[in-house]
Amino acid sequence: MKIIKTSTICMFLLFLFFAFGCKTASENEKHAIELETLETAFEQYREPAITHRRFKHADIQPLIQKHSSAFEIEELGESVEGKSISSLTWGEGQTKVLLWSQMHGNESTATMSLFDLFNFLEASGDAYDELRQVLKSNLQIKFIPMLNPDGADAFKRRNALDIDLNRDAISQISPEAVILKSIRDAFEPEFGFNLHDQQIYYNVDKTPKQATISVLAPGYNYDRDVNEVRARAMKAIVGMNEVLQQVIPGGVGKYDDGFEPRAFGDNIQKWGTSTILIESGGYVGDPEKQFIRKLNFMIILNALNQIALKGYEAYTVDQYFEIPDNGFQLMDLILQEVQVPVEGEWYPIDIAIRRRESNADSTYYVTGSVDDLGDMQVYFGLEELEVNGLRYEEGKTYDQAFESVNEITGEKALELLRSGYSAVKVQNGDPGDLHNLPLIVLKSRDEFTGGWQTGSNPTFFLKQDDSLKYALINGYLIDLQNPQDQLLKQRIY
CATH class of the missing domain: 2.30.40.10 (Urease, subunit C, domain 1)
Structure with a gap:
């Protein structure tokens, strides 16, 4: 019989510890929420009053007001046509996060998911209370669910001046652009979520896979440099992509990071807020984007948790660049x-x-x-x-x-x-x-x-x-x- 030395066994056990124990520690450091938890939370707290993507400014006003006891609601100003633009603020933490949606009036998918998220954050007495407490104690979150109400009512991209708000970050001709810039400067968020929809014809480059979600950590200069601010956004995106690959494997693309000097995302990154662009594309059999609404809820909630606990630091910039580019094929x-x-x-x-x-x-x-x-x-x-x-x-x-x-x-x-x-x-x-x-x-x-x-x-x-x-x-x-x-x-x- 061959006798195995005790020292050999010890070395083998030590190998197992580092091979598997370290991997588990790394997973824990990400502070990612289990997929099943994200899915059940969405189903439980989905806002039933919104069933399609062509809702109007008047439709969401009662939905905003119903959260007045749990959120600080502020009227930030008015659109060109005099419609109110409101923010909802929640949380008591040190890390500030700003999310704005429907800068383009006909890009409403993420707006739906924000109202689902409002329902989730306001609730209590269920299995998610510990998660809510983590978010509440670590984050202060400000939401602007409809930045372009005039465009939303006409379901068109531009505002009532026929200006693309995402090309008005510097000149600030539009009152809506003035509002967003003022809030960014006054609130000084560490993270920003720029929430959009893209054409359904985007694919994951050189593949037939539809880019159901596209992401970007916008460049802040023409050289496409990566500083600490932009790197934080990139790492947070990797965590979002990790969730998405479990649900829509191969269905995530990355936008080109060429610098657009007039765009809000690029400039907010430049002004010191780690900015994450989420673009909702298409999904076969989902013309009203209700499934994509669910994806938005899941990745935003997971990202907020990772920001609260700094779980995004477990990812790397290299992992961000491994996300395939968008195509338009x-x-x-x-x-x-x-x-x-x-x-x-x-x-x-x-x-x-x-x-x-x-x-x-x-x-x-x-x-x-x-x-x-x-x-x-x-x-x-x-x-x-x-x-x-x-x-x-x-x-x-x-x-x-x-x-x-x-x-x-x-x-x-x-x-x-x-x-x-x-x-x-x-x-x-x-x-x-x-x-x-x-x-x-x-x-x-x-x-x-x-x-x-x-x-x-x-x-x-x-x-x-x-x-x-x-x-x-x-x-x-x-x-x-x-x-x-x-x-x-x-x-x-």
Whole structure:
């Protein structure tokens, strides 16, 4: 029998201690909140009054006031159109944190999550009390949930002066910009969260993965230097990314850090506040961004805890730079090798389609457009179809007018599509009224012509021999043999 010396055993046990014991200590130093805790906290404290992303200034005023007993609420000033801009302050700690949302009026995802967070912070008597006490005793947090109420009411990016507030940090032409700069200077936060939405067409560079969340520790000079202030932001972002990779693996991108001398994020970093940009992108099946709202809640709450306990110091700047960059290579739909007719000949081309939203009161409609065509191999489609040589077929307009869109059932719409009709006319209803039919609906005109060329509305059919296989209606793909339910938000023409 071979005898193992006691000294050998001791060395082995010592190795195990350092290999595993040190790793556990490092994990503890991060002070990260368990994923399940973050998820259950969101579900328990989600604000039920907000169910979609096109809420207005008036909608959030009662939601602000309901927190008046737990938060210090202050009216900071007014927008160009005279709407109030308020802050909510919570906590008694030494480390100050400022969060501002909806600087761009149509970027409302994080605003929703802030109201969820308000509910969480105000509550008591549950399993999260210890966490709340850590935050309350270590942090003083000031929230500005809607910096651009005029833009929010119109659901547009810019304010009522048609100025991009994120390009008004220096000139401060807008009253909203003056408010943000004044609060930053008076409050002097150590950390700042700049909360935005980005286009859904951002991807994680060179991959088909949608950048559901993008992050940035903005540069404070043209040389993109990293000082202590910016490094703190970078490390905090690494902690946020650690949470996100558990929920949306591969779905996080990093913005380019080129210095923009007019931007608030870049300048607030320059003025000494460690600034973290969070951009909410897209997620398939989440048009109202309710899942992304949850992600915002989770990463902000986790980051606040790590700031309170300095857990971000367990991360490195190198880990920040390992987060992949953003790309802008996504399309809603890519059709590969469609046969299109030109001068009596058929040519195989890829067709890349994007569908853009337009405002319609408190909701929106979608307009599809052929964004590019030819060889589209450098792009990725949220939906892709290899059509294997199917031929382009122009759609027809049904001659007989229907009384209204309500007369057209789903079955009738499918019957018309299978007969080659892509458009119908109605006697009642106004141009601009919305509908969800998989057809183009006409009131003010007799014909509608789609096309495959760039800039055209992608409304046509794909045909094999004499059989129609697919319909494209306003950029939405419909399999005529196996149609699936889709939410087609369209307007009457």
